[in-house]
Amino acid sequence: MNAPRAAVIANPVKVDVPILRAALRTVEQDLGWEPSLLLETTVDEDADVRAREALASDVDLVVAAGGDGTVRLVAGELHGKEVPLGIVPAGTGNLLARNLGIDPTLSLTERLHIAFAGKDRRVDLGRAVVEGPDGTKERFPFAVLAGVGVDAGMIEHTDDKLKARIGWPAYLGGMFRALAGGPTFRARFRVDGGRTYGVRAAGFMVGNCGMLQGGMRLLPDAEIDDGILDTLVLRPSGPLGWLEVFAGIVTGALTRVAPTHIRSRLRGLVRALNYLRSTDVVLRIDSHPEPFEVDGDAVGEIIAAHITVHAGAVTVRVPR
Structure with a gap:
């Protein structure tokens, strides 16, 4: 029987490729794998x-x-395939890895060991079909979160050089710049084909999983393999409203293990946060085009989005 062989798709902006190649040889020899096919991404040939x-x-x-951008694109291509996905987190957020229990601070060899020899776990994948201001439509896979409004504006306004130097705290500057631009927009949305709601919001986020950096849970009920999308609508009113948003997110994370009826009652007290669960989300923006992001990648302005979940779409290697 032939030894197995992997393909490793590396973003040279995030990974030192010569060091990766040396670590690969060690792991391949330890586990009895054939030398891997190492493919580097470029400006013209991205991870997909x-x-x-x-x-x-x-x-x-x-x-x-x-x-997360590299992982997102590779996961999108593996949708429905029998070939598993290994993840070697090397970015700023590494949110999918964190939600799967893969520690980004492990050594490169340890991260490769998980990617090659971890246990298989079927996880969901989100897909967003969005409409731009000119009417053109694009399709984007996502593994963690898709968002309109303040979170997308934050990513759009974050300095990439600063992010490379100091990591995720650079997003704070992007957040302040996004808020200074006036973060509210008017929109209509519906979930699972139900009634249409009108809303004035600062952010509209649809997630496949809910953990952010530092263990903070933006979407307390979100699980990556439950076949459900969790939507968060941010509706703060003035500066105090943003304090309410922060307090509500902290409260939601702390009450995650509480019984359902208690969680619902507590969250109902925070009017600036609205949580919904569904498999299908349709959004139409009525005010002006808004920036859109998927898994931390700003992908342009949109006026509408149709977001769905594909249960068990990808097999991922996770720690044993």
Whole structure:
């Protein structure tokens, strides 16, 4: 029987490729794998293109080494395939890895060991079909979160050089710049084909999982393998409203293990936060085009989005 072989898709902006290549040799020898196919992303050939190359090479595993954007694109190409996804987190947020229990602070060799020899877990994948201001439509996969409004504005206004130097705290500057631009917008939305709601909001976020940096849970009930999308609508009123948002998120995280009826009662007291659970979300923005983000990537302004979840779409290697 032939030894298994992996394809490793590396973002050279996030990963030192020579060091990665040396660590790969060690792990391959330890586990009895053939030398991996190492594919670097470029400006013209992003991770999705490399993932298609990897699948055409008939490999047994595809490993994404980079940030959430690299992982997102590779996961999108593995949707519905039998080939598992290994993750070597090397970005600023590494949110999918954190939600799967993969510690980004482990050594490169330890992260590779999980990617190659971890246990398999089926997880959900979100897909967003969005409409731009000119009427064109695009499709984006996401593993963690898709958002309109303040979170997308924060990412759009964050300095990439500062982010590379100090990490996720750089997003705070982007957040303040987004808020200074006037964060509210008018929109209509419906979930699971139900009634349409009108809302004036600062943010509209649809998540597949809910943990952020530092263990904070933005979406307390979100699970990556429950076949459900968790939506959060931010509706703060003035500066005190943002304090209410922060307090509500903290309260939601602390009450996650409480009984359902108690959680619902507590969250109902925080009017600036509205949580919904569904498998299908439709959003139409009535005021003006808003920035849109998927898994930390700003992908432009939109006027509408249709977001769905695909249960058990991807098999991911996680710690044993």
